[in-house]
Amino acid sequence: MIRKSFYMLWGTQTVSNIADIVYLLSLITLVFTATGSLVTTILIPLFRMLSKIVSGLIAPLVLSKYRLTSILIGSQFGQFVLFASLIFYLNSTVTPAYVIIFLIVFGMSFLDGWTDPARNALIPRLAYDEGLMKANGFMSISDQIIKCAGWALSGLIVAIIGAIPTMWIAAVCYLLAMIFTAFIRDPYASPRKEPAVVAITDEDTLATEVVSESPAQQSASRWEQLSEGWKVLGRNRRIRMLAIIDNIDTLGGAAWIGAFVLAFVVQVLHQDARWWGFMNASFFVGSIAGGIFVVARVKKLQKNAFPVMLISLLAYVIITLFFAYNVVPWIALILIGLSGLPVQIAGVIRRTLIQQNLTPTETPNVMSAWSVLSNLTFAIAMLLLSWFADTFGMSNMYLLAGLLTLAAIVMGFVSRAIFREDYEGYVQDKKLAASK
Known part of the structure; x- marks a missing residue:
């Protein structure tokens, strides 16, 4: 009904949601306090949405090449590195360049755009029959609890210890999410395919050569991967x-x-x-x-x-x-x-x-x-x-x-x-x- 790995996925989803809320609230507070501009502040969620749209368009190329668990781990590690870099940058300058902040937000959201379809694709692999709806119910409950309590508690933490120290909490959450993901076992995962090898006999010599696609074939193959999800829709x-x-x-x-x-x-x-x-x-x-x-x-x-x-x-x-x-x-x-x-x-x-x-x-x-x-x-x-x-x-x-x-x-x-x-x-x- 529900595999043990689902609970690891549930854990990584919960911790990631906490990280996202803490990171968003602390960064929005920091930018709004520094600029006093609602227009500048609203660029943060706007950049997040635009980045996820772009990321989603090319996600099939990544999803077809790597295991879903590897994508999750890579994305979470990348978000941790970018977010830690942002914190160090904000600590090292009095007047930060907001272009840099928005670019880092764009990069983090770009990586996060791959985790959403990967997580959603993993759930039916780790839960089946009646367990699938129950698993989605568990995910829904934890999502709503985190959203309900997360914003209020994050606001309280920011008020007590400040925006930048609060951002370190989000960074630690990204690392914890990566640890949870490392314990997920995808039953449908298969080893990466090796290039096709053809034996060629030339008198007494046995040689091998790797069959490679032409640039046109590669382009067509990539287009098929990008468009396959839309075709199924x-x-x-x-x-x-x-x-x-x-x-x-x-x-x-x-x-x-x-x-x-x-x-x-x-x-x-x-x-x-x-x-x-x-x-x-x-x-x-x-x-x-x-x-x-x-x-x-x-x-x-x-x-x-x-x-x-x-x-x-x-x-x-x-x-x-x-x-x-x-x-x-x-x-x-x-x-x-x-x-x-x-x-x-x-x-x-x-x-x-x-x-x-x-x-x-x-x-x-x-x-x-x-x-x-x-x-x-x-x-x-x-x-x-x-x-x-x-x-x-x-x-x-x-x-x-x-x-x-x-x-x-x-x-x-x-x-x-x-x-x-x-x-x-x-x-x-x-x-x-x-x-x-």
Whole structure:
């Protein structure tokens, strides 16, 4: 059901999340305190997103050449080296060049762009059958707990010991993540392929030569590797439908980022930033409850995964519509907490369905393409919703967010027949395809 190596992967994911939060908060605090410029500070998450998009586009070349565990270790070591270099640089100068800071952030995020598809591809290799959904539930619970407690505790640590000492905590976390990864054993890992060797007989002499591809063949091969994940997204009906649902839902889901929630608290609820903190905490508590629900009810959810996902999204839409036009702070607090429950259930089920409908060889490339698509969609969503909120108001923006998810539900309902095939039969087909 769940291999022992999964718990090592779970550990490395948890520690990496801690490192990311501590590093982001301490660096953002440092830059904002030094510059007082919101525009300069916002470049940090912007560079992270752009770097991950670029990294995701070329990730298939790396994923096809190296083992997933080797990619994780190399990425974590590279992030540690870059981050340690950044700390030493900041300690050695009074007026740091922000171009250097942003370049290092870009480099770290570029490496991190390879770890996301590698981790997602490892989960279905280390957990199977009912254990797969349970494993995704465990990942979800730890992610939400770290996000819930991480930002608050990191802010407290920065306030007590300062930004740069706090950054050393993140550096140590990157090293710990690498140690956890070293204990992961990928059951599908195979030795790197050696070049093909052909024996040539010339009278009594037996010589060998390495068969090498021409530059044109190498170029074509690289293009095949880069495009394979996108091709699977296009030809696999289940994956294609899940991608459509996910990206339409992402367009509306961007409404819950911190800046929009804060604007809603101030403009609609007429409360201060303290209520923004309460709202975030309430949402994370609901999300944690959603992850626990999935782990506890795996057997029942597994049998009706796709319908349950649609029902969860519908529950989220109903809550969002009530939230959009509510002006009572404590009711908004309850509603945003309740919304976290179906959002997390739908998210875990969707991730599990994606993993179940891909072979082990397809998963890394498809996860790379999926990551690029999700990041692009999220960036577009932030711009779209920002303009819509400024033009039509925050309440109408949350109405739009709910309607977008409703559109995803309608598409899923219309295409539900795709997911009616017998599950066990489908798993057998998938195993047969993987063995070829």
